[in-house]
Amino acid sequence: MKKKLNIGMIGYGFMGRTHSNAFTKAPHFFDLPYEPVLKTVCARNAEKAAAFAAQWGYERFDTDWRKVVESPDIDVIDIASPNDTHHDIAVAAAAAGKIVLCEKPLGRNPAESEAMVAAVEKAGVPNTVWYNYRRTPAVTMAKKLIDEGRLGRIFHYRTVFLQDWTISPDLPQGGEGLWRLDSAVSGSGVTGDLLAHNIDTAMWLNGQISEVSALTETFIKTRKHSLTGEDQAVTIDDASLFLARFANGSLATFEATRYARGHKALYTFEINGEKASIKWDLHDLHRLEYFDYADESQLRGWKSIHITDGDHPYMSHWWVPGLQIGYEHTFVHQAADFMMGLGAETPVTPTFREALATDYVVDAVLKSGKSRQWETPKTA
Numbered sequence: 001m002k003k004k005l006n007i008g009m010i011g012y013g014f015m016g017r018t019h020s021n022a023f024t025k026a027p028h029f030f031d032l033p034y035e036p037v038l039k040t041v042c043a044r045n046a047e048k049a050a051a052f053a054a055q056w057g058y059e060r061f062d063t064d065w066r067k068v069v070e071s072p073d074i075d076v077i078d079i080a081s082p083n084d085t086h087h088d089i090a091v092a093a094a095a096a097g098k099i100v101l102c103e104k105p106l107g108r109n110p111a112e113s114e115a116m117v118a119a120v121e122k123a124g125v126p127n128t129v130w131y132n133y134r135r136t137p138a139v140t141m142a143k144k145l146i147d148e149g150r151l152g153r154i155f156h157y158r159t160v161f162l163q164d165w166t167i168s169p170d171l172p173q174g175g176e177g178l179w180r181l182d183s184a185v186s187g188s189g190v191t192g193d194l195l196a197h198n199i200d201t202a203m204w205l206n207g208q209i210s211e212v213s214a215l216t217e218t219f220i221k222t223r224k225h226s227l228t229g230e231d232q233a234v235t236i237d238d239a240s241l242f243l244a245r246f247a248n249g250s251l252a253t254f255e256a257t258r259y260a261r262g263h264k265a266l267y268t269f270e271i272n273g274e275k276a277s278i279k280w281d282l283h284d285l286h287r288l289e290y291f292d293y294a295d296e297s298q299l300r301g302w303k304s305i306h307i308t309d310g311d312h313p314y315m316s317h318w319w320v321p322g323l324q325i326g327y328e329h330t331f332v333h334q335a336a337d338f339m340m341g342l343g344a345e346t347p348v349t350p351t352f353r354e355a356l357a358t359d360y361v362v363d364a365v366l367k368s369g370k371s372r373q374w375e376t377p378k379t380a
């Protein structure tokens with residue numbers, strides 16, 4: 001009999017679904033030391049929480065996260081609710097001795113994120129932040145190639161995350177589904193929501209970012225607020241671009257926007273090294289493009305490697321070679337890795353502290369956008 005791991009899920013939106021799905025699927029495809037149990041889902045709206053519990057197979061639902069945090073039968077608090085709730089829930093959950101998982105970004109600002117790191121470290125509770133794209137097999141493969149030294153010295157890192165869903169000036173801000181446009185809830189716009197992913201992946205692959213120079217813009221200056229019905233100033237960054245230098249001397253460009261007409265979620269990165277280059281594109285997430293200068297000169301060119309073979313990261317757990325997996329699996333991998341880490345008593349990355357490093361870069365980018373100066377992110 002495996003030890004049961006009772007999950008208290010806070011939030012039932014897009015991320016509540018990805019996390020619930022991950023805990024449901026992980027034990028079917030990975031040999032885990034724990035059996036995750038969907039114990040309770042918590043949301044303020046009782047009707048919606050009840051419907052979500054029934055749909056996903058939670059044993060019960062709650063409407064007050066404090067009650068879930070204090071429940072003796074809950075082992076894990078998984079925070080999948082909007083960003084303005086992350087700090088209070090994580091700090092209380094750590095103090096109650098719970099394992100804490102949190103959706104990205106950690107807090108709305110470095111002060112919140114630092115307090116969250118301090119809380120889990122003081123309590124000594126296992127923790128992780130759901131930066132899921134690291135666990136796309138092709139991205140994990142990129143990490144392996146870089147760590148094996150196949151790219152040699154890295155010169156350039158180029159990355160974008162482009163969307164187009166906020167172009168209409170009639171789109172309100174605030175409330176369910178639209179809290180990402182309300183900085184009081186989200187903390188920031190595309191820098192914390194989208195570039196946080198690019199920054200997390202980039203620092204995982206290429207090390208610490210040592211300085212940034214940013215350009216940020218809010219294209220639509222006022223929007224009706226869903227909750228008040230009033231026109232209110234928009235205070236999020238709609239677009240954010242920055243130049244960066246990594247500690248290893250390589251140079252980078254980062255760009256995120258919700259105003260790139262035609263793009264839904266174009267997350268790409270390209271890394272150019274002395275010996276080889278790699279490229280990845282979320283829209284074609286099972287492929288890793290690879291150029292190796294060591295190839296025979298007449299045959300040298302970009303290879304498009306289909307990351308679906310059993311010897312590629314994670315793929316031996318899925319189907320047969322050639323059959324691809326997708327977005328949801330990145331969360332399944334993180335849930336599986338986390339439970340294996342718990343069994344082995346080994347921290348699983350990204351920990352809260354690693355996610356704090358990303359939040360420091362987000363903060364430096366936002367500061368630089370305002371100051372128009374180069375800024376140095378703090379190190380976590």
Ligand code: SOE
Nearest residue numbers: 014104163180193194197265
């Ligand atoms: C925003 O549209 C969003 O859903 C982000 O919040 C997610 O983190 C990203 O993975 C996809 O886009």
